[in-house]
Amino acid sequence: MARPVVGIVGNTSLLNDQYPIHAAGTMNTIAVAQVSGCLPLIIPSDPSLVSVEELLETCDGFLLTGGRPNVHPEEYGEPATEAHGTFDRARDAIALGLVRACVERGQPFFGVCRGFQEVNVAMGGTLYPEIRELPGRMNHRMPPDGTMEQKFELRHDVTFTQGGVFHEVLGAPKVRTNTLHGQGIKAAGPRVVIDGFAEDGTPEAIYIKDAPGFTLAVQWHPEWDAGNDPVSRPLFERFGAAAQAWADSKHQRMLKSA
Template sequence: MPSVSPKATRRPVVGIIGNAHMMNDRYEVHAAGHINSEAVAEVAGCVPLIVPADPRFVSVADLMAVCDGFLLTGGRPNVHPDEYGEPETPAHGAFDRGRDAITLPLIRACVESGQPFLGVCRGFQEVNVAMGGSLYPEIRDLPGRMNHRMPPDGTMEEVFAHRHVVTFTEGGVFHRLMGASAVMTNTLHGQGVARAGGRIVIDGLAPDGTPEALYVKDAPGFTLAVQWHPEWNAANDPVSRPLFTAFGDAVRAWAGQGKGR
Protein backbone atom coordinates (compact mmCIF):
# COMPACT_ATOMS: atom_id res chain seq x y z
CA MET A 1 0.00 0.00 0.00
CA PRO A 2 1.57 3.35 -0.98
CA SER A 3 2.55 5.69 1.82
CA VAL A 4 0.79 9.03 2.12
CA SER A 5 2.79 12.18 2.73
CA PRO A 6 1.68 13.95 5.95
CA LYS A 7 2.02 17.27 4.11
CA ALA A 8 -0.35 16.07 1.39
CA THR A 9 -3.09 15.27 3.89
CA ARG A 10 -2.64 17.99 6.47
CA ARG A 11 -5.32 20.59 7.06
CA PRO A 12 -4.22 24.16 6.38
CA VAL A 13 -3.31 26.27 9.40
CA VAL A 14 -5.20 29.38 10.47
CA GLY A 15 -3.39 31.70 12.85
CA ILE A 16 -5.90 32.94 15.43
CA ILE A 17 -4.69 36.30 16.70
CA GLY A 18 -4.45 36.13 20.49
CA ASN A 19 -5.02 38.92 22.98
CA ALA A 20 -2.84 39.76 25.96
CA HIS A 21 -4.54 39.11 29.30
CA MET A 22 -3.62 39.11 32.97
CA MET A 23 -4.70 35.86 34.64
CA ASN A 24 -5.47 36.03 38.36
CA ASP A 25 -4.27 39.66 38.32
CA ARG A 26 -0.61 38.67 38.01
CA TYR A 27 0.07 36.07 35.32
CA GLU A 28 0.43 37.32 31.75
CA VAL A 29 -1.09 35.16 29.01
CA HIS A 30 -1.99 35.28 25.33
CA ALA A 31 -5.42 33.80 24.74
CA ALA A 32 -8.24 33.39 22.24
CA GLY A 33 -11.81 32.25 22.81
CA HIS A 34 -12.70 28.59 22.47
CA ILE A 35 -15.42 29.53 19.97
CA ASN A 36 -12.77 30.92 17.61
CA SER A 37 -10.94 27.59 17.54
CA GLU A 38 -14.23 25.74 17.17
CA ALA A 39 -15.30 27.83 14.17
CA VAL A 40 -11.91 27.44 12.47
CA ALA A 41 -11.67 23.69 13.10
CA GLU A 42 -15.27 22.57 12.63
CA VAL A 43 -16.64 25.00 10.04
CA ALA A 44 -13.63 26.32 8.13
CA GLY A 45 -12.00 22.87 8.33
CA CYS A 46 -8.57 24.19 9.27
CA VAL A 47 -6.11 23.75 12.14
CA PRO A 48 -6.51 26.56 14.69
CA LEU A 49 -3.20 27.95 15.97
CA ILE A 50 -3.30 30.70 18.61
CA VAL A 51 -0.79 33.47 17.87
CA PRO A 52 0.99 35.44 20.60
CA ALA A 53 0.51 38.79 18.90
CA ASP A 54 3.60 40.57 20.17
CA PRO A 55 6.66 41.59 18.11
CA ARG A 56 8.94 40.35 20.90
CA PHE A 57 7.95 36.80 20.04
CA VAL A 58 6.91 36.67 16.38
CA SER A 59 7.29 38.65 13.19
CA VAL A 60 4.93 39.16 10.28
CA ALA A 61 7.27 37.12 8.09
CA ASP A 62 7.28 34.28 10.65
CA LEU A 63 3.50 34.16 10.76
CA MET A 64 3.02 34.27 7.01
CA ALA A 65 5.47 31.39 6.63
CA VAL A 66 3.84 29.22 9.30
CA CYS A 67 0.15 29.96 8.69
CA ASP A 68 -2.00 29.68 5.57
CA GLY A 69 -4.57 32.25 6.72
CA PHE A 70 -5.49 34.40 9.70
CA LEU A 71 -8.51 35.01 11.91
CA LEU A 72 -8.32 38.56 13.27
CA THR A 73 -10.31 38.10 16.45
CA GLY A 74 -12.28 40.43 18.64
CA GLY A 75 -10.92 41.55 21.98
CA ARG A 76 -11.45 44.04 24.78
CA PRO A 77 -8.36 46.19 24.02
CA ASN A 78 -8.81 48.71 21.22
CA VAL A 79 -6.51 49.81 18.42
CA HIS A 80 -4.47 52.73 19.77
CA PRO A 81 -5.55 56.05 18.17
CA ASP A 82 -1.88 56.83 17.41
CA GLU A 83 -2.31 54.31 14.59
CA TYR A 84 -4.78 56.64 12.84
CA GLY A 85 -3.28 59.96 13.90
CA GLU A 86 -5.53 60.93 16.80
CA PRO A 87 -4.72 61.64 20.48
CA GLU A 88 -5.53 59.11 23.18
CA THR A 89 -8.54 59.93 25.38
CA PRO A 90 -10.25 58.05 28.25
CA ALA A 91 -13.05 57.15 25.81
CA HIS A 92 -10.62 55.04 23.77
CA GLY A 93 -10.38 52.47 26.60
CA ALA A 94 -7.65 49.86 27.02
CA PHE A 95 -5.01 49.04 24.40
CA ASP A 96 -2.76 46.20 23.25
CA ARG A 97 0.15 47.88 21.47
CA GLY A 98 1.88 44.53 20.88
CA ARG A 99 -1.13 43.34 18.89
CA ASP A 100 -1.23 46.62 16.95
CA ALA A 101 2.42 46.14 16.01
CA ILE A 102 1.70 42.68 14.56
CA THR A 103 -1.78 42.82 13.06
CA LEU A 104 -1.65 46.12 11.19
CA PRO A 105 1.45 45.30 9.10
CA LEU A 106 0.22 41.69 8.80
CA ILE A 107 -3.02 42.88 7.22
CA ARG A 108 -1.18 45.09 4.75
CA ALA A 109 1.18 42.25 3.84
CA CYS A 110 -1.73 39.84 3.32
CA VAL A 111 -3.58 42.35 1.15
CA GLU A 112 -0.48 42.63 -1.00
CA SER A 113 0.26 38.90 -1.24
CA GLY A 114 -3.28 37.53 -1.39
CA GLN A 115 -2.96 35.46 1.79
CA PRO A 116 -6.50 35.18 3.23
CA PHE A 117 -7.77 36.68 6.46
CA LEU A 118 -11.14 37.07 8.15
CA GLY A 119 -11.64 40.06 10.45
CA VAL A 120 -14.04 39.95 13.41
CA CYS A 121 -15.03 42.92 15.62
CA ARG A 122 -11.65 44.40 16.63
CA GLY A 123 -10.26 42.60 13.60
CA PHE A 124 -12.79 44.45 11.42
CA GLN A 125 -11.55 47.72 12.91
CA GLU A 126 -7.92 46.67 12.41
CA VAL A 127 -8.48 46.11 8.68
CA ASN A 128 -9.89 49.62 8.35
CA VAL A 129 -7.03 51.20 10.33
CA ALA A 130 -4.38 49.17 8.49
CA MET A 131 -5.67 50.61 5.22
CA GLY A 132 -5.56 54.20 6.50
CA GLY A 133 -8.99 54.55 8.13
CA SER A 134 -10.01 55.85 11.55
CA LEU A 135 -12.35 54.82 14.38
CA TYR A 136 -14.93 56.44 16.62
CA PRO A 137 -14.04 55.75 20.28
CA GLU A 138 -17.66 55.20 21.34
CA ILE A 139 -20.49 54.59 18.88
CA ARG A 140 -23.31 55.01 21.39
CA ASP A 141 -22.25 58.63 22.08
CA LEU A 142 -22.89 59.66 18.47
CA PRO A 143 -26.22 61.33 17.58
CA GLY A 144 -28.72 58.86 16.17
CA ARG A 145 -26.64 55.76 16.92
CA MET A 146 -27.79 52.77 18.94
CA ASN A 147 -25.84 51.10 21.73
CA HIS A 148 -23.83 48.36 20.01
CA ARG A 149 -22.15 47.12 23.20
CA MET A 150 -22.78 43.70 24.68
CA PRO A 151 -25.51 43.40 27.32
CA PRO A 152 -23.95 43.76 30.79
CA ASP A 153 -25.79 40.73 32.18
CA GLY A 154 -27.24 37.45 31.01
CA THR A 155 -26.16 34.03 29.81
CA MET A 156 -23.73 33.59 26.92
CA GLU A 157 -26.71 32.80 24.70
CA GLU A 158 -28.32 36.10 25.69
CA VAL A 159 -25.08 38.08 25.24
CA PHE A 160 -24.53 36.67 21.74
CA ALA A 161 -28.20 36.78 20.70
CA HIS A 162 -29.16 38.47 17.44
CA ARG A 163 -29.92 42.13 18.12
CA HIS A 164 -30.08 44.03 14.84
CA VAL A 165 -30.27 43.71 11.07
CA VAL A 166 -27.28 44.23 8.76
CA THR A 167 -28.23 45.29 5.23
CA PHE A 168 -25.75 44.50 2.46
CA THR A 169 -25.07 46.33 -0.79
CA GLU A 170 -27.43 44.92 -3.41
CA GLY A 171 -25.48 42.45 -5.53
CA GLY A 172 -22.32 43.01 -3.47
CA VAL A 173 -19.82 40.52 -2.10
CA PHE A 174 -21.68 39.81 1.15
CA HIS A 175 -25.09 39.71 -0.55
CA ARG A 176 -23.81 37.03 -2.93
CA LEU A 177 -22.08 35.09 -0.16
CA MET A 178 -25.08 35.08 2.17
CA GLY A 179 -27.73 34.72 -0.50
CA ALA A 180 -29.66 37.50 1.26
CA SER A 181 -29.64 41.29 1.19
CA ALA A 182 -30.24 41.55 4.96
CA VAL A 183 -29.38 39.30 7.91
CA MET A 184 -29.70 39.35 11.69
CA THR A 185 -26.51 39.54 13.76
CA ASN A 186 -25.27 39.93 17.31
CA THR A 187 -23.50 43.10 18.42
CA LEU A 188 -20.78 43.41 21.07
CA HIS A 189 -18.66 46.44 20.19
CA GLY A 190 -18.13 49.96 21.47
CA GLN A 191 -15.98 51.43 18.71
CA GLY A 192 -16.67 51.62 14.99
CA VAL A 193 -15.46 52.88 11.65
CA ALA A 194 -15.33 56.69 11.34
CA ARG A 195 -13.38 57.25 8.12
CA ALA A 196 -13.05 54.31 5.75
CA GLY A 197 -9.48 53.56 4.73
CA GLY A 198 -8.21 53.61 1.19
CA ARG A 199 -9.57 50.65 -0.84
CA ILE A 200 -11.98 49.76 1.99
CA VAL A 201 -15.44 48.95 0.65
CA ILE A 202 -18.20 49.22 3.25
CA ASP A 203 -20.55 46.46 2.12
CA GLY A 204 -23.00 46.23 5.04
CA LEU A 205 -24.65 48.66 7.47
CA ALA A 206 -26.61 48.49 10.72
CA PRO A 207 -29.98 50.33 10.81
CA ASP A 208 -28.26 53.38 12.38
CA GLY A 209 -25.69 53.60 9.59
CA THR A 210 -22.82 51.95 11.48
CA PRO A 211 -20.54 49.98 9.10
CA GLU A 212 -20.82 46.24 9.77
CA ALA A 213 -19.20 44.46 6.79
CA LEU A 214 -16.24 45.38 4.60
CA TYR A 215 -13.57 44.09 2.25
CA VAL A 216 -10.48 45.48 0.52
CA LYS A 217 -11.11 46.54 -3.07
CA ASP A 218 -9.04 44.80 -5.75
CA ALA A 219 -7.16 42.65 -3.23
CA PRO A 220 -6.00 39.36 -4.76
CA GLY A 221 -7.19 37.28 -1.77
CA PHE A 222 -9.98 36.88 0.79
CA THR A 223 -10.22 40.09 2.87
CA LEU A 224 -13.71 39.98 4.35
CA ALA A 225 -14.33 41.46 7.80
CA VAL A 226 -17.44 41.90 9.95
CA GLN A 227 -18.17 44.01 13.01
CA TRP A 228 -20.28 41.31 14.68
CA HIS A 229 -19.12 37.95 16.14
CA PRO A 230 -19.82 35.13 13.65
CA GLU A 231 -17.69 32.65 15.63
CA TRP A 232 -20.58 32.22 18.08
CA ASN A 233 -22.60 29.14 17.05
CA ALA A 234 -20.80 29.20 13.71
CA ALA A 235 -21.74 25.64 12.79
CA ASN A 236 -25.47 26.32 13.04
CA ASP A 237 -25.99 30.01 12.39
CA PRO A 238 -27.09 30.60 8.75
CA VAL A 239 -25.00 33.78 8.54
CA SER A 240 -21.88 32.54 10.30
CA ARG A 241 -21.56 29.21 8.55
CA PRO A 242 -21.21 30.48 4.96
CA LEU A 243 -18.72 33.11 6.11
CA PHE A 244 -16.41 30.58 7.80
CA THR A 245 -16.95 28.05 5.00
CA ALA A 246 -15.87 30.60 2.39
CA PHE A 247 -12.90 31.57 4.52
CA GLY A 248 -11.85 27.92 4.87
CA ASP A 249 -12.15 27.44 1.11
CA ALA A 250 -9.90 30.48 0.54
CA VAL A 251 -7.31 29.19 3.01
CA ARG A 252 -7.28 25.76 1.33
CA ALA A 253 -6.89 27.38 -2.06
CA TRP A 254 -3.90 29.39 -0.79
CA ALA A 255 -2.29 26.31 0.76
CA GLY A 256 -2.99 24.30 -2.40
CA GLN A 257 -1.01 26.75 -4.51
CA GLY A 258 2.07 25.84 -2.53
CA LYS A 259 2.28 29.32 -1.03
CA GLY A 260 1.71 28.05 2.50
CA ARG A 261 4.41 26.34 4.52
Protein backbone atom coordinates in the same frame (compact mmCIF):
# COMPACT_ATOMS: atom_id res chain seq x y z
CA MET B 1 -3.70 15.72 3.55
CA ALA B 2 -2.95 18.13 6.40
CA ARG B 3 -5.48 20.83 7.09
CA PRO B 4 -4.63 24.44 6.21
CA VAL B 5 -3.21 26.35 9.17
CA VAL B 6 -5.15 29.40 10.35
CA GLY B 7 -3.34 31.73 12.71
CA ILE B 8 -5.74 33.11 15.29
CA VAL B 9 -4.52 36.52 16.42
CA GLY B 10 -4.66 36.30 20.20
CA ASN B 11 -4.89 38.80 23.03
CA THR B 12 -2.78 39.27 26.12
CA SER B 13 -4.67 38.66 29.33
CA LEU B 14 -4.29 37.72 32.99
CA LEU B 15 -5.34 34.33 34.29
CA ASN B 16 -6.70 34.59 37.83
CA ASP B 17 -5.84 38.31 37.71
CA GLN B 18 -2.12 37.65 37.99
CA TYR B 19 -0.74 35.13 35.48
CA PRO B 20 -0.05 36.67 32.04
CA ILE B 21 -1.22 34.61 29.06
CA HIS B 22 -1.76 34.82 25.31
CA ALA B 23 -5.30 33.67 24.64
CA ALA B 24 -8.07 33.30 22.10
CA GLY B 25 -11.70 32.41 22.71
CA THR B 26 -12.66 28.77 22.45
CA MET B 27 -15.45 29.70 20.05
CA ASN B 28 -12.80 31.03 17.63
CA THR B 29 -10.86 27.78 17.60
CA ILE B 30 -14.06 25.75 17.23
CA ALA B 31 -15.23 27.85 14.28
CA VAL B 32 -11.87 27.55 12.53
CA ALA B 33 -11.53 23.80 13.15
CA GLN B 34 -15.11 22.61 12.70
CA VAL B 35 -16.58 25.08 10.20
CA SER B 36 -13.60 26.36 8.22
CA GLY B 37 -12.01 22.91 8.31
CA CYS B 38 -8.60 24.31 9.25
CA LEU B 39 -6.00 23.74 11.96
CA PRO B 40 -6.32 26.56 14.54
CA LEU B 41 -3.04 28.02 15.80
CA ILE B 42 -3.20 30.74 18.47
CA ILE B 43 -0.69 33.51 17.74
CA PRO B 44 1.03 35.39 20.59
CA SER B 45 0.55 38.94 19.32
CA ASP B 46 3.87 40.38 20.38
CA PRO B 47 6.58 41.52 17.94
CA SER B 48 9.26 40.51 20.45
CA LEU B 49 8.12 36.90 20.04
CA VAL B 50 6.95 36.58 16.43
CA SER B 51 7.35 38.51 13.20
CA VAL B 52 4.88 39.17 10.42
CA GLU B 53 7.22 37.45 7.99
CA GLU B 54 7.34 34.26 10.09
CA LEU B 55 3.57 34.22 10.43
CA LEU B 56 3.04 34.62 6.70
CA GLU B 57 5.24 31.62 6.01
CA THR B 58 3.79 29.47 8.80
CA CYS B 59 0.07 30.06 8.31
CA ASP B 60 -2.26 29.80 5.33
CA GLY B 61 -4.78 32.32 6.62
CA PHE B 62 -5.52 34.48 9.64
CA LEU B 63 -8.48 35.12 11.90
CA LEU B 64 -8.30 38.62 13.38
CA THR B 65 -10.34 38.19 16.53
CA GLY B 66 -12.22 40.53 18.78
CA GLY B 67 -10.62 41.83 21.96
CA ARG B 68 -11.28 44.26 24.79
CA PRO B 69 -8.29 46.58 24.08
CA ASN B 70 -8.80 48.96 21.16
CA VAL B 71 -6.48 49.95 18.33
CA HIS B 72 -4.44 52.90 19.59
CA PRO B 73 -5.66 56.12 17.92
CA GLU B 74 -2.08 57.16 17.19
CA GLU B 75 -2.23 54.47 14.49
CA TYR B 76 -4.71 56.69 12.62
CA GLY B 77 -3.28 60.07 13.61
CA GLU B 78 -5.46 61.00 16.59
CA PRO B 79 -4.63 61.54 20.27
CA ALA B 80 -5.75 59.03 22.88
CA THR B 81 -8.62 60.03 25.16
CA GLU B 82 -10.40 58.31 28.04
CA ALA B 83 -13.19 57.38 25.62
CA HIS B 84 -10.75 55.24 23.60
CA GLY B 85 -10.47 52.74 26.46
CA THR B 86 -7.53 50.40 26.91
CA PHE B 87 -4.90 49.48 24.32
CA ASP B 88 -2.61 46.65 23.24
CA ARG B 89 0.27 48.19 21.32
CA ALA B 90 1.95 44.79 20.85
CA ARG B 91 -1.11 43.47 19.02
CA ASP B 92 -1.27 46.68 16.97
CA ALA B 93 2.33 46.10 15.91
CA ILE B 94 1.57 42.59 14.65
CA ALA B 95 -1.98 42.84 13.32
CA LEU B 96 -1.79 46.03 11.27
CA GLY B 97 1.33 44.99 9.38
CA LEU B 98 -0.11 41.51 8.93
CA VAL B 99 -3.25 42.90 7.28
CA ARG B 100 -1.27 45.01 4.84
CA ALA B 101 1.04 42.11 3.95
CA CYS B 102 -1.90 39.74 3.39
CA VAL B 103 -3.63 42.25 1.12
CA GLU B 104 -0.45 42.58 -0.93
CA ARG B 105 0.19 38.81 -1.15
CA GLY B 106 -3.40 37.69 -1.60
CA GLN B 107 -3.20 35.63 1.59
CA PRO B 108 -6.63 35.26 3.21
CA PHE B 109 -7.76 36.84 6.47
CA PHE B 110 -11.12 37.18 8.19
CA GLY B 111 -11.61 40.15 10.52
CA VAL B 112 -14.03 40.06 13.47
CA CYS B 113 -14.97 43.02 15.71
CA ARG B 114 -11.60 44.48 16.75
CA GLY B 115 -10.20 42.65 13.73
CA PHE B 116 -12.72 44.52 11.55
CA GLN B 117 -11.41 47.78 12.99
CA GLU B 118 -7.80 46.68 12.50
CA VAL B 119 -8.44 46.08 8.82
CA ASN B 120 -9.81 49.60 8.38
CA VAL B 121 -6.96 51.24 10.32
CA ALA B 122 -4.29 49.16 8.56
CA MET B 123 -5.66 50.40 5.24
CA GLY B 124 -5.68 54.07 6.23
CA GLY B 125 -9.07 54.47 7.91
CA THR B 126 -10.12 55.98 11.24
CA LEU B 127 -12.42 55.00 14.12
CA TYR B 128 -14.98 56.58 16.40
CA PRO B 129 -14.10 55.89 20.05
CA GLU B 130 -17.71 55.34 21.14
CA ILE B 131 -20.54 54.63 18.68
CA ARG B 132 -23.36 54.96 21.22
CA GLU B 133 -22.49 58.62 21.83
CA LEU B 134 -23.13 59.58 18.20
CA PRO B 135 -26.50 61.15 17.33
CA GLY B 136 -28.99 58.60 16.03
CA ARG B 137 -26.83 55.57 16.82
CA MET B 138 -27.88 52.62 18.95
CA ASN B 139 -25.85 51.06 21.75
CA HIS B 140 -23.81 48.34 20.04
CA ARG B 141 -22.03 47.23 23.20
CA MET B 142 -22.35 43.81 24.81
CA PRO B 143 -25.09 43.69 27.46
CA PRO B 144 -23.35 43.85 30.86
CA ASP B 145 -25.52 41.17 32.42
CA GLY B 146 -27.09 37.89 31.42
CA THR B 147 -26.01 34.51 30.10
CA MET B 148 -23.65 34.00 27.18
CA GLU B 149 -26.68 33.27 25.02
CA GLN B 150 -28.20 36.60 26.00
CA LYS B 151 -24.96 38.51 25.40
CA PHE B 152 -24.61 37.01 21.91
CA GLU B 153 -28.28 37.14 20.93
CA LEU B 154 -29.21 38.61 17.55
CA ARG B 155 -29.95 42.29 18.13
CA HIS B 156 -30.01 44.18 14.83
CA ASP B 157 -30.19 43.79 11.05
CA VAL B 158 -27.32 44.34 8.64
CA THR B 159 -28.22 45.31 5.07
CA PHE B 160 -25.73 44.55 2.31
CA THR B 161 -25.09 46.15 -1.07
CA GLN B 162 -27.46 44.53 -3.56
CA GLY B 163 -25.39 42.09 -5.60
CA GLY B 164 -22.29 42.83 -3.53
CA VAL B 165 -19.72 40.47 -2.05
CA PHE B 166 -21.55 39.77 1.21
CA HIS B 167 -24.88 39.41 -0.58
CA GLU B 168 -23.27 36.76 -2.77
CA VAL B 169 -21.56 34.91 0.10
CA LEU B 170 -24.60 34.88 2.38
CA GLY B 171 -27.28 34.61 -0.28
CA ALA B 172 -29.38 37.36 1.32
CA PRO B 173 -29.52 41.16 1.12
CA LYS B 174 -30.23 41.47 4.85
CA VAL B 175 -29.30 39.35 7.89
CA ARG B 176 -29.75 39.49 11.66
CA THR B 177 -26.60 39.65 13.80
CA ASN B 178 -25.34 40.05 17.33
CA THR B 179 -23.51 43.21 18.40
CA LEU B 180 -20.80 43.52 21.07
CA HIS B 181 -18.62 46.51 20.16
CA GLY B 182 -18.08 50.06 21.34
CA GLN B 183 -15.99 51.55 18.53
CA GLY B 184 -16.69 51.69 14.81
CA ILE B 185 -15.55 53.05 11.48
CA LYS B 186 -15.38 56.84 11.22
CA ALA B 187 -13.73 57.16 7.82
CA ALA B 188 -13.08 54.13 5.64
CA GLY B 189 -9.58 53.61 4.27
CA PRO B 190 -9.12 54.46 0.57
CA ARG B 191 -9.50 50.81 -0.54
CA VAL B 192 -11.94 49.74 2.16
CA VAL B 193 -15.38 48.98 0.70
CA ILE B 194 -18.22 49.23 3.21
CA ASP B 195 -20.56 46.52 1.98
CA GLY B 196 -23.05 46.36 4.86
CA PHE B 197 -24.63 48.72 7.39
CA ALA B 198 -26.63 48.32 10.58
CA GLU B 199 -30.03 50.01 10.64
CA ASP B 200 -28.53 53.07 12.40
CA GLY B 201 -25.92 53.57 9.67
CA THR B 202 -23.00 51.91 11.46
CA PRO B 203 -20.66 50.08 9.03
CA GLU B 204 -20.79 46.34 9.70
CA ALA B 205 -19.22 44.53 6.73
CA ILE B 206 -16.14 45.44 4.67
CA TYR B 207 -13.65 44.08 2.18
CA ILE B 208 -10.61 45.48 0.37
CA LYS B 209 -11.12 46.72 -3.18
CA ASP B 210 -9.10 44.93 -5.85
CA ALA B 211 -7.34 42.69 -3.31
CA PRO B 212 -6.35 39.33 -4.84
CA GLY B 213 -7.39 37.29 -1.80
CA PHE B 214 -10.14 36.86 0.80
CA THR B 215 -10.33 40.09 2.84
CA LEU B 216 -13.77 40.02 4.43
CA ALA B 217 -14.33 41.52 7.88
CA VAL B 218 -17.43 42.02 10.00
CA GLN B 219 -18.16 44.16 13.03
CA TRP B 220 -20.26 41.49 14.74
CA HIS B 221 -19.15 38.12 16.20
CA PRO B 222 -19.86 35.28 13.73
CA GLU B 223 -17.76 32.83 15.76
CA TRP B 224 -20.65 32.45 18.21
CA ASP B 225 -22.46 29.19 17.35
CA ALA B 226 -20.80 29.31 13.93
CA GLY B 227 -21.67 25.74 13.05
CA ASN B 228 -25.41 26.31 13.40
CA ASP B 229 -25.93 29.98 12.60
CA PRO B 230 -27.00 30.45 8.94
CA VAL B 231 -25.08 33.75 8.71
CA SER B 232 -21.90 32.63 10.45
CA ARG B 233 -21.47 29.27 8.78
CA PRO B 234 -21.07 30.41 5.15
CA LEU B 235 -18.59 33.10 6.19
CA PHE B 236 -16.33 30.59 7.94
CA GLU B 237 -16.82 28.04 5.16
CA ARG B 238 -15.77 30.55 2.51
CA PHE B 239 -12.80 31.64 4.63
CA GLY B 240 -11.77 28.00 5.03
CA ALA B 241 -11.97 27.45 1.29
CA ALA B 242 -9.71 30.46 0.75
CA ALA B 243 -7.17 29.13 3.27
CA GLN B 244 -7.27 25.73 1.54
CA ALA B 245 -6.66 27.36 -1.83
CA TRP B 246 -3.66 29.23 -0.40
CA ALA B 247 -2.28 26.04 1.12
CA ASP B 248 -2.71 24.20 -2.18
CA SER B 249 -0.92 26.94 -4.12
CA LYS B 250 1.91 26.97 -1.57
CA HIS B 251 2.27 23.21 -1.94
CA GLN B 252 2.43 23.52 -5.72
CA ARG B 253 5.11 26.19 -5.46
CA MET B 254 7.18 23.96 -3.18
CA LEU B 255 6.89 21.04 -5.63
CA LYS B 256 8.02 23.20 -8.54
CA SER B 257 11.03 24.48 -6.63
CA ALA B 258 12.07 21.01 -5.40
